[in-house]
Amino acid sequence: MAFVAIADRDHEHALHDPQSFIRKYIWSQDHKVIAVQYALVAISIGLVALTMSVLMRLQLGFPDTFHIIAPQDYYQYITMHGMIMVIYLLTALFLGGFGNYLIPLMLGARDMVFPYLNMLSFWFYLLAVLVLCAGFFVPGGPTGAGWTLYPPQAVLPGTPGASWGIICMLASLAIFIVAFTMGGLNYVTTVLQARCRGMTFMRMPLSVWGIFMASILGLLAFPALFVSAIMMALDSLVGTSFFMPAVSSMGERTVHTGGSPLLFQHLFWFFGHPEVYIVALPAFGIVSDLLSTHARRNIFGYRMMVWAILAIGCLSFVVWAHHMYVSGMNPYFGFFFATTTLIIAVPTAIKVYNWVLTLWRGDVHLTVPMLFAIGFIFTFINGGLTGLFLGNVTVDVPLSGTYFVVAHFHMVMGVSPILVVFGSIYHWYPKITGRMFDERLGKFHFWMTFLGAYAIFLPMHYMGILGVPRRYYGYTDAIQFIPPSVHEANEWISISAMIVAATQLVFLYNLIHSYFKGPVADPNPWRATTLEWQTPDTPPKHGNWGKDLPEVHRWAYDYSVPGAPEDFIPQNVPHSEKTPVGREHGVPT
């Protein structure tokens, strides 16, 4: 194989720093700039989805008061809110945003291995977002089929946006998947190939592990959504019958023959369940690093944590039909999928234990990122445990389709990951911008978001147990079993939701204001061990590491090593030395 080695000769990246504004900030191939671009677009579209949730809550809390929200609007908001939050905000932010920023820096690389592809990935993502938004302006508005887009209703009259809106949605998803594939190839290949000297797999910080596994899941699972999007678009545009059965819609027979709506559900959830972990695994990884850094303690059971990430990743492909227990699929599948689903709870539980055990016997600094990390543990325990209800087929039957489900998935993959997002933005803000954020505003943001979110979703669990159905525009013509207390609670939930939504403006203010006016940050304000804090410049320059790449001598969690004078030893410090070379580390007070 001698010639292979010649052919595969790697050329060092030339370190020419782009100078023009456009090449530097717009048409940039620098992973850090792309990460920020991804994050800004994701947060912007996320604010749109947040606004829609407020509008929905207005309708639910105060029905017949705000006549601007008609039923079709409500269903459009529900659909767009769900899809934007899951795909265009969380997936894009964790992988496109944090993945892009952290992978090369944490692994001691100069950039992603395919920078040009990385740039294209962002522009395709932006295109996907624009096509998605175009849905608001086409005749009939965006699709209102629910974020699951089940056929036949997604393309039949009676559902808002069944002609134009759904096509915008499917096209946008297809473009997003292309964008993600370009990004995902980069993330995975970079982790495999671009680690600096000494950075073995088992020395990688858990953030990288989480993002790495999530990228693999995404690469294998998104094709399922791609397949279903193509086939549904053809059903709608060309009149094929992949998913569309023979139906009598609005009293008239459609052209379709014997398609299978369940086939779509299988494909959708074959993507949809791994998608949960595409969002959750980066959050798991990142929160591990936040906890370890701010508790000044090594992450407890690092190896178990890595194995758990791998186990969850593998198992996530064989649990998808737990979303379909009452879908009309063969009920015998219930035995298999309930079992696999409850098995996946074991590695997940281990991760929770290890997070808590990291604080145990630690030196817990209650900084803003730490507060968010602790908030995450609490909401994730809550959401994870309710997952045991819905994963267990018998228990799922009475609860499916009710507010219990709404509460569960908002706790587990809405509130929990978003708390990690906030925590990590605060954590890396000094590195990204070179400035410190306002800590008091950060704490205010945490308390309002954390307590507000719990006030929103805790009552919903019990509404669900009562049997209050989800995806209902209103409950005005009384359903017998729904007492007035539910309607009152809905008012309070809506008020909480609006307060939480308004609090996010404080967060944005803090980010923007601190960027210009915040105090200049120390290069390593949290005294963290991982490589991104050891860059020669803050914020890191193009190429990250100056002349020489770093060398790694230890794992990412050498906090409070007995005998060491400082309570942390960065990864690039050789074993013989007791102190990092000539650098003072201040901690913000």
Place this chain on the structure above:
Amino acid sequence: MSLTVAYAALATGIAVWAVLVMKLRAKPWEVTAAGVLDKQGFNVSAKRIGLWIFLAVVTSLFCLFLSAYYMRMGEHAGHGTLPATDWQSIRDPSILWFNTVLLIFGSVAMQSARSAVARSQVQQTRVRLFAAGLLTFAFLIGQWLAWRELRYSPLFSPLNPAVAFFYVLTAVHGLHLLGGLFVWARTLARSLRKDVELIDVRLSVELTSVYWHYLLLVWLGLFAVLLST
């Protein structure tokens, strides 16, 4: 369920590979022996790794299309679900056999271009690379003729899932070949430069050939499925 089994196998494979290669049992906090400062990563180009990961994604895509194919036929939905009544098997256009031969020759030509580049034979590399692309173009035109033939057959109807799947599967495969031809065109252009250093195109030629063999395999798989149903 075949889907599940396939993925379970894949996942197990990855897990075993991970344990073996990544040494996941290592205790990273221990003071390690010498050699850890070695260069990390596999001793091949990132592009090669990237291509193989991309092929895994494409495999996932085609596996899912085929799962959808069989589930739509109703044979794997099983358990009380009857085979689909609206599925009318089509007679696959016979030109597909001819196309298959073309694509095989395309792959062979790619392979010979690859060995030419390894032996640093500039002229042979150019000719064989060109032939491979030409054969692939011919294949695509042949596929288009097959589309036309089916279009005017009495069984043609977008409502017939056999027809719809035929078009979708061949189209997706064809699009992947078109993407390959884009890379091929760039490689060919570089190899045609007067001052070409073969070492610069060697990797491109190699990776293109891998991609060609892979798409040939996919086509053989698809063709077998289309013929058998």
Place this chain on the structure above:
Amino acid sequence: MLIAIALIVLVVATVLFHFLSPWWFTPIASNWTMVDSTVDVTFWVTGIVFVAVNLFLAWCIIRYRHRKGNRAHYEPENKKLEWWLTGITSVGIAAMLAPGLSVWAKFVTVPEDASVVEVLGQQWAWAYRFPGKDGRLGASDANLISVDNPFGMDPNDPVGQDDVLIQNPQLHLPIDKPVKVLLRAKDVNHQFAVPQFRVKMDMVPGMVTHFWVTPTRTGEFDVLCEQLCGVAHFAMRGRVVVDTQDDFDKWLSTQPTFQKTLAATKGDPAAGQALFTACSACHGAQAEGNRELNAPKLSGQADWYLMRQIHSFKDGVRGSNDQDTFAKQMIPFASMLADDTAVRNVVAYIKTLPEVRPAASVVGDPVRGKKLYETCTSCHGANAKGVWSTNAPRLSNMSDWYMARQLEHFRAGIRGTHPQDFHGSQMRSMAKVLADDQAVADVLDYIRTL
């Protein structure tokens, strides 16, 4: 420190909420008490974990919070502790999974002696079919669905002739008899859910799904659709009435069989003409309507809608509200039509009458009305011609003053509140979209342009 206190408070609050909140499962009305016990087991296991882990977390924060001179304990892993935790977790998981699977085994096994009933879902109403004496349901096909054959039954299938068709959203079931509920959908996915039964299942067009249940308590229970099925998903309601066997048999015997609906005459316009003379006094000779007499235009209206309304007047479903003066007036006139044949005849006659354009009497802003009408299109159609399958009557070219009054009545709860008026109650939820009289006028003015 504050966060630790907050965690403790949240744990306590959650537990208190669990025990004190009035919201718990509705009183069960079926054999599936085992489902409730499985939920209870799950609550206990997860509840203990929730309290234990969170309190431990809070304790860790308090005990190990940063103070000057503190240093964390360096301990990369603790194999023994981790394996113990894994073991305990596995036991807890098994404790929840085992009962779950054993109950599911019962769910998938339909009892041999279960009787059969079919639920048919459509946008946005329910209908039901019983198999008749032979115990078997006749063949059906989506291709056969039409206004005269809404179940899509095969008229040539002898098995289906005695099937009993229930063309309204209220289903009766006998108590203490296991029943296998077959589920079929005409257009999109739906879900037949009765919270008091605990079990439910999606209905998927193109296939027949099922579940089984034994009702154990008499009473009336809401049927909800719990699979998003379009704009009026939230208004897709039905009712299950669990009866004693005698009451059930009595009820079933009054329902028409398929054979009978096939035999029902088309309606004879000639015979209807004679009957219509009584109507023409108010509605006019051409059924063109008369505003002074509060009689709306009838000509051009869908026959199935007219028939249903006449029956509603006759049965007291419409006009039962004291404030609905004009509907009350209609009751004695409707009652003059002795039986179903008379109703059919008179409606058949109305169908032969020429179309006239009623005078406009409501003025609004049709541009605003167009936006408001978007909600209405889902049922009444984009051209307001009415859609039989959604039970939505024609609106275009009908008396606008009458529609204005009806919309007002729907919004005020004067119409659509009778427990048997399922379609009226749907319209009630929808009419609330119109904020005020101005909105009503706008939408009616727009409809006039159609």
